Amino acid sequence: MRLGAIVGGVVLLGLGASAVAAWAVLTPTELLDRGALVVDLPAHEGTVEIARRLEEVGAVRNRWAFVGLAAARGSIRSLKAGEYEFPQGAHALAALRLIERGRVRQHPVLHPEGATVAELARALEHAKLATAADVLRVATDRTFLAAHTIDGPTVEGYLFPDTYNFVKGMRADEMLGRMVRRLRAKLGPDIGARARERGFTLHQLLTLASIIEREAVVEEETRVIAGVFWNRLKRDMPLQADPTVQYAVRKERGALTKTDLAIDHPYNTYRNAGLPPGPIASPGLRAIAAALDPAPVKFLYFVAIDDRRHHFSTTVEEHNQAVARYRLSRANAR
Numbered sequence: 001m002r003l004g005a006i007v008g009g010v011v012l013l014g015l016g017a018s019a020v021a022a023w024a025v026l027t028p029t030e031l032l033d034r035g036a037l038v039v040d041l042p043a044h045e046g047t048v049e050i051a052r053r054l055e056e057v058g059a060v061r062n063r064w065a066f067v068g069l070a071a072a073r074g075s076i077r078s079l080k081a082g083e084y085e086f087p088q089g090a091h092a093l094a095a096l097r098l099i100e101r102g103r104v105r106q107h108p109v110l111h112p113e114g115a116t117v118a119e120l121a122r123a124l125e126h127a128k129l130a131t132a133a134d135v136l137r138v139a140t141d142r143t144f145l146a147a148h149t150i151d152g153p154t155v156e157g158y159l160f161p162d163t164y165n166f167v168k169g170m171r172a173d174e175m176l177g178r179m180v181r182r183l184r185a186k187l188g189p190d191i192g193a194r195a196r197e198r199g200f201t202l203h204q205l206l207t208l209a210s211i212i213e214r215e216a217v218v219e220e221e222t223r224v225i226a227g228v229f230w231n232r233l234k235r236d237m238p239l240q241a242d243p244t245v246q247y248a249v250r251k252e253r254g255a256l257t258k259t260d261l262a263i264d265h266p267y268n269t270y271r272n273a274g275l276p277p278g279p280i281a282s283p284g285l286r287a288i289a290a291a292l293d294p295a296p297v298k299f300l301y302f303v304a305i306d307d308r309r310h311h312f313s314t315t316v317e318e319h320n321q322a323v324a325r326y327r328l329s330r331a332n333a334r
Contacts, residue, residue, distance in 0.1 A: 024065035025092045031058035035088050040106060040168070043081040050079055050099070060137070069093060075100045083168040106165040111179065111286035113161040114213045116252060120159065129172040130172045136170040149182045150203075157279020162185055186285060194292055207275045209291040211285035214243035217308040221223040222286055224312060226294035228302055239269040247280040 038055055041050055041158055049069050051063035064078075069092060070076040082104035087096050103209045107127050121135035129242035138144055139155045150158050155176055166175050195205040208229060214220040233237055238289050246252055248267035250258050261268070267276040283291075299312040301319035305326055313319040 001029065007148050014282065021065050024060075024062040027061065028089050028091045029061055032086060032088060032090050033130060037086045038082045038083065038224050039086065040083045041079075041081050041099070043169075047076045048080055054092075054095065057194055058228065059090075059095055062092075064302070066096065067097055073100070080104075081169075087154050096189050102169045104169075106167060108163050108165055111159060111161050111282060113287070114210075114281045114297075115161060116247070117154065117156050117159065118250075119252070124166075124175065127166075129166050129170065130175065132229070133170045135176070138176055138301065141173070142161055144173055144176070145156065145334065148177065149164075150180070151201065152203055152278040155180065157210050157282060158280045159275050161282045182187050187288070203278065204275055205288065205291055206279045206283060207277075209288040210281045211239065211243060211269075211276075211277035212290055213283040213287035213296050214281055215241060216287065219286065221310060223293065223295035224291045224297055225302065225310070226287075226290035227297040228299045229300070230294045231300050235300075236256060236273050238271070238273045239275075241269045244269040244280055247276075 003323055014306065016111070036058065037082065039054065040060055041053065041317050045053070047067055049286040051060065051066040054060045065179075067076070070079065073096070073315060075096070079099045080102035082102065084095075084098055084103070085105040086098065107129055109120075109123055109127055109129070111123070117139045118132075121130075121132035121139075122214065124130045124135055125132040140153060145152070148158070149154075152158075159179040159249070162179075162182060164175070164182075177232055185247075191205075192202050195202050198205070200208070208226075212222060212226050212229065216225045229239055229241075234260050244267045244292065245256055245260055245265075246254065247258070248263060248265040253261070264271065266272065267280065269276060296314070301313040301322075302310040302317065303313075303323045303326055305311050305318065311322045311326065313322055
């Protein structure tokens, strides 16, 4: 009887321990009961260190139950470092599955049409994915540019505008490299030939497209603005595009002064005929298509009517009248 009682007690203790372990593994912590939790697991930490960190931040109830679970699942040596977001209600088993699969937290970063490398650098720094200084350094790194066959002093214009999902721990060159490869994939293998039909290199095509991107707001004007620039290029006229001067004086989208327009700079298309040395922003597919297929118009000038639309002219006299008219209307509206 005494031996039977002992055996029964051991069985009950075992069952009790199993129940406690199961509770620790399958029940969310108080913190995860209330909401999601983001945890950063550094590289080169073992399972015990990971379990300790998870317990300390309130992601799991018991570190040893977590270690035992990883051992039982055969993943004790294959847990992946990174930043993880455990959803509300997640228990230790759910957390372990995320870490086993390496499903690290994604950080969406929008790089819109017409955005510059400098604007991207600030966006990546704001998302705490890289410092702006590191992004700008990579953007002009000769080794990086050569590896991606970029014919220019900077990656400006070669970053496809899109929303990207980056993860913490990625290097700046990895993020920029992904954006360059996205551009190549979107343009297709025949883009070089299509540019050559226009007498352009790919670099020149992206340069013109970037100016069109910054000037055109509404879709129906994109090819018309492209037509104006092509007409000016054929006549060896300065493009007189404000966005190139904004790029030169680093005002991005700020108002220009007479002093700005007179600056001696390769990107000042008021003083220099032809294209500037390189793109001034990231053009979208619409602007690139317009640069390859401009509208067959005779216009040589345009001036902004408002924040979206432009008035187009064929003669300088008509253009000057339009400039005076719309400047007066804007002044009266203030």
